Amino acid sequence: MPTSIASPNRTSPWAHAFFVEFGDFWLFTGRALGWMFRDLTSRQFWRRLIPQLYEVGWLSLPVILITGAFVGMVIAIQSIDQFRNVGLEDRLGSIVNLSVVRELGPVLAGMMLAGRIGGALTAEIGTMNVTEQIDALRSMGVDPVRYLVSPRVCACLVLTPMLTLFADLTGALGGWFVCVVQGGVDPGPYLEYTKDAVDNFDLFSGLLKSLFFGCALGTISCYRGFYCKPGAHGVGRACTSAFVASFIAILILDYMLAVILQSISVYLWGFRSLI
Amino acid sequence: MSEARNAPIIELRNVAKRFGALVVLDNLNLSIEEGKTTVVIGESGTGKSVLLKHIVGLLRPDSGEVFFQNTRIDNLDEEGLVPFRRRMGFLFQLSALFDSMSVGENVAFPVLQHSAKSAVKTDEIVAETLRKVGLEGFQNRRPGELSGGQKKRVALARAIALNPEVVLYDEPTTGLDPVRADVINELILKMGRELKATSIVVTHDMISAYKVAHRIVMLDKGRIIADGPPDYFRKTDDQKSDDLSMAVPRPRI
Numbered sequence: 001m002p003t004s005i006a007s008p009n010r011t012s013p014w015a016h017a018f019f020v021e022f023g024d025f026w027l028f029t030g031r032a033l034g035w036m037f038r039d040l041t042s043r044q045f046w047r048r049l050i051p052q053l054y055e056v057g058w059l060s061l062p063v064i065l066i067t068g069a070f071v072g073m074v075i076a077i078q079s080i081d082q083f084r085n086v087g088l089e090d091r092l093g094s095i096v097n098l099s100v101v102r103e104l105g106p107v108l109a110g111m112m113l114a115g116r117i118g119g120a121l122t123a124e125i126g127t128m129n130v131t132e133q134i135d136a137l138r139s140m141g142v143d144p145v146r147y148l149v150s151p152r153v154c155a156c157l158v159l160t161p162m163l164t165l166f167a168d169l170t171g172a173l174g175g176w177f178v179c180v181v182q183g184g185v186d187p188g189p190y191l192e193y194t195k196d197a198v199d200n201f202d203l204f205s206g207l208l209k210s211l212f213f214g215c216a217l218g219t220i221s222c223y224r225g226f227y228c229k230p231g232a233h234g235v236g237r238a239c240t241s242a243f244v245a246s247f248i249a250i251l252i253l254d255y256m257l258a259v260i261l262q263s264i265s266v267y268l269w270g271f272r273s274l275i
Numbered sequence: 276m277s278e279a280r281n282a283p284i285i286e287l288r289n290v291a292k293r294f295g296a297l298v299v300l301d302n303l304n305l306s307i308e309e310g311k312t313t314v315v316i317g318e319s320g321t322g323k324s325v326l327l328k329h330i331v332g333l334l335r336p337d338s339g340e341v342f343f344q345n346t347r348i349d350n351l352d353e354e355g356l357v358p359f360r361r362r363m364g365f366l367f368q369l370s371a372l373f374d375s376m377s378v379g380e381n382v383a384f385p386v387l388q389h390s391a392k393s394a395v396k397t398d399e400i401v402a403e404t405l406r407k408v409g410l411e412g413f414q415n416r417r418p419g420e421l422s423g424g425q426k427k428r429v430a431l432a433r434a435i436a437l438n439p440e441v442v443l444y445d446e447p448t449t450g451l452d453p454v455r456a457d458v459i460n461e462l463i464l465k466m467g468r469e470l471k472a473t474s475i476v477v478t479h480d481m482i483s484a485y486k487v488a489h490r491i492v493m494l495d496k497g498r499i500i501a502d503g504p505p506d507y508f509r510k511t512d513d514q515k516s517d518d519l520s521m522a523v524p525r526p527r528i
Contacts, residue, residue: 128373136371139331140385140433141360143353 028145028226029219035143035150036157045151052155056117060163067112068167071104072096072174080183090189092179094197100171101198106206107254109167110213113160114246118221121152122242125225126235134226149226153218160214161207168206201269205261212253217246282345284309284441284473285330290339292325292497299325301497302339307441312467312474314484317494323477324368326494327443330475331365332356361389364434364472368446370426372418372433378405379414382432389437404432407469408462424455431462435470442466444476448483456483463487485509 039045075096083089125148128134137144172194179185221242228238265272283306292300299322307313315323328334329341332348341349343359351359372381382401386392392400405413408428418426427447434442444463448456460483467474467487478484484491485505493501493508501511 131374132367132369132371133373135328135333136365136367136373138333138353139360139363139365139367140388141357142388 024227025219025223028149028223029215031145032149032153032219032222033215035146036154039146039150048147048151049154052151053159055120056113056152056155057159057163060113060116060159061166063112063116064109064163064167065170067108068100068105068170069174071108071167072100072171072176073178075099075104075171076175076178076183080179080185084183089179089183089185091193092185093175093190093192093194096175096179097172097194097198098202100175101168101206102202103206103254103258105168105171106164106210106213107250109164110160110210110217110250111247113156113163113214114217114221114243114250117156118217118242118246119239121218121221122225122228122239123235125149125152125222126228126238129226129228130230130235144226149219149222152222153215156214156218157211158214160217161210164207164210168203197272201261201265205257205265208261209254209257212257213250216249216253220246220249282309283307283342284344285475286342286345287326287329288340288342290326290329290336290341292322292329292334292336299497300329300336303494303497303499305492305499307473307475308490309473310467310471311489312463312476312487313490313492314476314478314488315492315494316479316481316484318479321494322497323479323494324445327365327445327475327477330441331360331363331443361385361437362440364437364439364442366427366430366434366442366444366447368449370418370423370430372426372430374418376418377414378410378416378418378421378429381418381429382414382436385433385436400436404436405429407435407465408432409458422455424451424458427451427459428462431459431466435466435472438470439472441473441475442470444474444478446478447476448478448480453482456480457486459483460486481508 036045076092079092079095080089083092083095125134128148134144134148137147176187176190180187180190224238224242224245225235228234285305285307287303287305290300290303290305291298303322303326305326315326317323325334329336329349330343332341332351332353336349339349340347343362346359348356348359372378373384376384379398379401382404383397386397386400401414402411405411408431410425410428410432413421413425413429418429421429431447442463447459447463451459463474463476464487466472474487476484476487485508488505491501491503491505491508492499501508
């Protein structure tokens, strides 16, 4: 008797594996976030968190500052001649700073962190997995998600928005340098148009996005390490797939949040023209 | 001897486990007597380590039941297993020391996780436990600075830091030279004497098995094919037991 298309028997092994992994990932994320909130007042949690804050925050700061500065400078250098051609170079501040604060600051900071922190998290947890250190934790009655994953996810969650703020700051300075110092744009109107265009909601939008990016890269990287296949090859592949998955997650989240936040902005304040 | 003393401390009933098409444990039944050292032998890939991981709940059976002192544990979640895991120590085949920590921190780890002892008291426990395994003063070394045998001894110190009732040894002498392997055998005997712990040793090292075992269980294709005291294995004519125990060279491929 022919089976219907909806029958579970017709589910391809690939689709089955995808949905199993997808479900596993959300359970894993739920456990990590659950332990994080439960342990926020625990001294042991803070003892595990502080080294992660140092690793994720302090050690990532140089690369984030450099990324932010060059993003601002590149946007400015690409825009300045076009704006000057139509006599609107005074308005460069609005475009450069709004692009940095709303979009490029959070997205590129997230991607830099996915490369720098995500790879390190996957490699560290993956190596612990293949050398039975995670099994050792479990055999001693210690939940490895609570012990290893929740402080790392917490550090990514808290510090990605903070690092994004620094990227925004250096991005704005980079744009200022190219437009005002190198390009000779009048600093007064540059600042005035910046103040008109970039408001608190834009800053909030960028930081909210980076909060989601931090959560995504932290959980994806830990998950890939936690379930990596044996051997050096397994750890290597886990690192690659963690970076690719974090990268794609950041782009998808960016689009979804841009749609939602733009709708909220239009609903609350109406359409704002920048030019 | 009282009835409680004779009751098995660990019992596996009809435990089956497969990984894909590979049957690793095939409706296995095994009772472990309290206070004794049971050695599980068998060729590589016969399910010895998988058996050990079922006892501590690192793997779940596809069917069958695992009991610890008459309490079923295979259906407990991770939090439910914690009280039972505290009563067991597990020595991993690759030692599984936390390489981000010093030797002292590794040994202190289970103590800090499961008790509210002061730093001074914890340091005393670490020093005492390292002394038991013959590594006095090694607290500040890193795992990367240790030899294979020393790593096993640190891993053993970590496994016994909470004075467990059951100690599980996964291939404790694999990869060690005969002298270092014998040091580990002596330690297994010492732990049995001093801690009065029940020991389950998985190995294919018959010298080690004969030295430490009260009882030897032989696995083949996930089933028990021989079970008895060491003398039984010394005298048996069964080819598989004989192969492993005598390791007689003959064409095999």
